[in-house]
Amino acid sequence: MQSESMQLCIQTRNLNLWYGQFQALKDVNIDVRHGLITSLIGPSGCGKTTLLRCFNRINERFSYVRTKGEIKVLGKNIYDPDVSLIELRKSVGMVFQRPNPVPISVYENIVFGLRIHNRFGVFQKNQLDEIVEKSLIEVGLWKDLKDRLKVKATSLQLEQQQKLCIARLLPLKPEVILMDEPCSALDVEGTRAIEDLMYNLRGHYTIVIVTHNMAQARRTSDECIFMLLGEKIEHDRTENLFLNPRDPRTAEYIEGRYG
DSSP states (O other): OOOOOGGEEEEEEEEEEEETEEEEEEEEEEETTTEEEEEEEEEETSSSHHHHHTTTGGGGGGGGEEEEEEEETTTETTTSSOOHHHHHHEEEEEEOOOOOOOOHHHHHHHHHHHHOOGOOOOHHHHHHHHHHHHHHHTTTOOHTTOOTSSGGGGGHHHHHHHHHHHHHTTGGGOEEEEESTTTTOOOOHHHHHHHHHHHHHHTOOOOOOEEOHHHHHHHHHHHEEEEETTTTEEEEEHHHHHHHHHHHHHHHHTSOOOO
């Protein structure tokens, strides 16, 4: 019997996506394992971000997007007619390239999701206080911000803002955290802090990250998926993909011959 960490969290089968007449994804079949960090790598325009945004159906904000195929999250096809997009996006949270905290206090950012989803009911102040503290502890911000909970979130350093964007997902108890180049706006220290946070969250959450940084993919991820021209070329344990790629196109990309 497989351990929990090796169970499948996300599966795609014959996934195709078009932006108008342009086909961005072509028969993509992948299995993302629960509790691991999986990196999507490949040259610009290869379909990494498009694939990432399929997992919470955020691509569907655009009327010209058409999708065909199947995506299962925890065994449930997210295209089934009974799937609520609100519920899906609570279960599959997303962190974007640039930090995007709401321009309200740190405290209110953390409880924002709880306040707008009625099914969570009314929380007492002490309950919200505990949720805020737990979320900030989990992302390593409590020590720095415990006396600054009323300051506007947009006044924080970029690294802190990005950590806060992750922290505000946690009260909704997501199964999956999607990260679209979460360190692209950060300096070296900020990048290291976010990578350390990813490592600490690993095991508690399934993390899928898009990155152009090969060193980052190698440092942070358990598995890598190499994409090219909308196709999945190779998916393997990170050390195997970097040290012994099976496909020559993977080797050429890792060696910097294109992309």
